[in-house]
Each structure stands twice: as C-alpha cells, then as structure tokens.
Amino acid sequence: MDDTVVIVTTVLALPELAGIVRGADTDRLDLAPQAAGLLAISLGLSRLFPDDRELLVRGFVIYDALYAWLLHAKGERHSWNPQRVPAQA
Template sequence: MICRFVDSEADFVFVPKSMIGEVAQRESAIPFDAPGVELGHHDDRCSFEAIIEKYELTDPALLRMAKVIHAADTRDMDSDPLARGFEAIAVGYSLRFPDDEENLAHQFEMYDALYAWCRLDVAKGQGGDKA
C-alpha cells in the first residue's frame, strides 16, 4: 500500500524495536507499525488505518481493504468475514519467510490480490457492509 499509494520509491528498513527512534532520526525515515509511533496502533485502530488517515487516502477499495486488515490486526476479528483467512495467510507467510525483507517481498502479492478483490467487491456494491 505504501509503495502504491504513498511513495512509489519507498525503502523499508527493519530494525530492532529498541533502535527505531535512533534509526528513523538518522535516516530521516518514517517509522510505522511499531509501538509509540504516529503510524502505529492507536486506540482501536491499526497501522494500516493510521496510514490511510495520515495520507488522506480515499480509494474505496483501499477503504474496504482497511476493514479486512483492521479486523485481522485488532481484537475485532469477527467484524469482517475475510479477517480470519487473511490473518492465517499472513501468519503462514511469517512462518515460511522469517526474514522481514523476504517476507515483505512475498506478502506484496497477497496485499495486491486482496486489493484486487476489494476493487471487485466495491464495484459490485458490497463494500464489506454485509457479513
């Protein structure tokens, strides 16, 4: 999502949690999906939602995708019927590819496939409002 909707030339750097602030400052990087950062979990919202809000993303399919990811990434698993499957596949990728960079490279396809499905869902007028 970041490469497609925010910065097509984004580089991802993975560091231990204890070094996030230091590396972000040194590299002028924007940390995300980590404790205490702007683009992290806040209240009942996940990092994906924080990114959508920060960058004012309004693509209806992306907003539909956010419902799935929110449900899978928070304590709200039953709020979207796709969440359990999405979470299972994401965990499977983590088990198959424990290296963060390799995992990310493989998961791009999963996110692209989910986005394609969300485009179809929105076009059909479903939009995730039905369980």
C-alpha cells in the same frame, strides 16, 4: 469520465481493505469476513519466510490480490457444486 470511475472505485475500496487488515491485525475478526483468512495467511507467511524483507516482498502480493478482489471480483461467487454427479460420457 473513465478516469473518474477508476479513482472513485479505488478510493471506495480502501476503507474496506483497511477494515479487513485492521480486523486481522487486532484480532477483531468480526470487523470483516475476510479478516480471519488474512490472519491465517499472514501467520503462515511468517513461518515460511523468517527474513523480514522476504516476508514483506511475498506478503505484498497477498495484499495486492485482496485489493484487486475488492476492485474487480468481489461480486463473483463460487459455483462449483460438490454434490453434482458428473455427466455420463
């Protein structure tokens, strides 16, 4: 049963990842909210690593992290409130 859940979750995340990548790759940033961020990171990586092989090695970490977020952390929310006054010690 657990293996089935993992496979189904993995398969369901792939189309969403594809939409993010497609949006970033085709300048269709409206396809996914994350597309603009992926495009910015990809352009930055291309400036940091002019060697294609090095760029691929480093870039795959970004795609793996995005995929892991889709599988395990998509529901997490940012809870830091910059307006909050620190508690007095």
